[in-house]
Amino acid sequence: MNATITLSKTEFAPGETIDGNISWHGFQDVGTAEVRLFWQTQGKGSRDVGVVAVETLDLPGPAEQRSFSFIAPSAPPSFSGQLISLIWGVELVLEPGGSASQDIVIAPRGKEIPLDHPEWLEISDPFPKKGRLGS
Amino acid sequence: MVGDQRPLPEKGTPWIMKARDNPFRSERLEGLAFREPGFSWEELEARLTAAGGRGAIVGPEGHGKTTLLFEWRDRWEAAGWKTVFVRAGRGQRRLCEAQKRGLADAEAVFADSAEQLGWGGWREFLALTRSTKRVIITTHRPGRLATLHLCRTSPILLRELVNELHGPVNDCNALWKRHQGNLRNALRELYDKARQCP
Numbered sequence: 001m002n003a004t005i006t007l008s009k010t011e012f013a014p015g016e017t018i019d020g021n022i023s024w025h026g027f028q029d030v031g032t033a034e035v036r037l038f039w040q041t042q043g044k045g046s047r048d049v050g051v052v053a054v055e056t057l058d059l060p061g062p063a064e065q066r067s068f069s070f071i072a073p074s075a076p077p078s079f080s081g082q083l084i085s086l087i088w089g090v091e092l093v094l095e096p097g098g099s100a101s102q103d104i105v106i107a108p109r110g111k112e113i114p115l116d117h118p119e120w121l122e123i124s125d126p127f128p129k130k131g132r133l134g135s
Numbered sequence: 136m137v138g139d140q141r142p143l144p145e146k147g148t149p150w151i152m153k154a155r156d157n158p159f160r161s162e163r164l165e166g167l168a169f170r171e172p173g174f175s176w177e178e179l180e181a182r183l184t185a186a187g188g189r190g191a192i193v194g195p196e197g198h199g200k201t202t203l204l205f206e207w208r209d210r211w212e213a214a215g216w217k218t219v220f221v222r223a224g225r226g227q228r229r230l231c232e233a234q235k236r237g238l239a240d241a242e243a244v245f246a247d248s249a250e251q252l253g254w255g256g257w258r259e260f261l262a263l264t265r266s267t268k269r270v271i272i273t274t275h276r277p278g279r280l281a282t283l284h285l286c287r288t289s290p291i292l293l294r295e296l297v298n299e300l301h302g303p304v305n306d307c308n309a310l311w312k313r314h315q316g317n318l319r320n321a322l323r324e325l326y327d328k329a330r331q332c333p
Contacts, residue, residue, distance in 0.1 A: 040162075042154055042160045042161070043154035043155070043157070043160055043161065044154070044157075044160065044161065044323060044326050044327075045161060046161060047161055047162060047165075080153040080154060080155055081153070081154060082152070082153070082154060082330045083154055083330075084154050085153055085154040085155035087155055114153075
């Protein structure tokens with residue numbers, strides 16, 4: 001049994017299209033098959049998870065190869081610091097049976113925001129014309 | 136599986152390790168399987184049957200109660216049981232309405248941190264699960280339901296977990312003692328050490 005996700009690339013700016021292919025073989029009696037775009041936090045504390053988009057595949061068979069696409073949302077952006085990272089991913093979930101996932105980056109310029117570099121504020125401000133605190 | 140083999144740095148070293156690369160991040164701790172010398176699922180299930188289908192996993196914080204509870208829930212789900220998992224948060228004296236609604240149709244209820252429920256909340260929980268076939272809780276102290284398993288830790292167990300996550304670390308005995316057997320806190324200390332990795 002094998003399930004795979006293949007993406008055209010792994011770094012995306014908000015609004016870009018995330019497209020790729022999924023395939024699986026050797027799974028008997030697949031009831032549902034979904035491709036999900038999600039984010040999760042990783043680090044020292046408990047984890048948060050958000051599923052942002054789901055594509056449900058009709059009539060999944062024991063072996064398939066299909067394409068999918070999502071639009072990269074504007075928030076939350078991929079970032080990483082000492083205590084917490086926010087990681088986007090695409091996952092294929094077959095019920096019952098198996099799953100596969102692939103980490104991706106969704107952030108301005110397609111680059112993960114490093115929290116130890118304060119200049120990230122300049123490139124990731126979602127409201128540049130409205131000003132920040134107190135302005 | 137043996138994880139990241141990099142040595143842990145001394146305190147005060149500048150960090151460069153991102154949270155997602157830290158071998159002691161919570162995602163990896165959650166992936167650790169429950170283990171204890173002499174533990175047997177068959178014996179645990181037999182004790183549950185003898186206790187009339189309801190009982191408690193008991194132990195202090197960071198001793199593996201929740202890990203065992205999750206694994207038990209997964210076993211029963213795989214066997215086709217309709218299960219529900221609820222957790223009483225810190226200071227939560229009663230289950231919230233959404234949690235209570237979920238109990239209605241369950242064949243097996245797994246309740247984490249049941250010691251948090253106050254007297255009234257506990258009586259209410261018992262009433263709501265009166266006809267549930269299986270009820271398993273975790274608590275810090277014995278008393279609420281028959282004790283099915285008392286979770287224990289040891290420096291040897293801590294060393295085994297650290298080996299799996301990262302590789303050998305020298306001071307597991309002292310680390311275990313410093314955290315009074317609380318493995319979660321011990322591994323969090325190692326998280327902080329790892330993030331200072333040069």
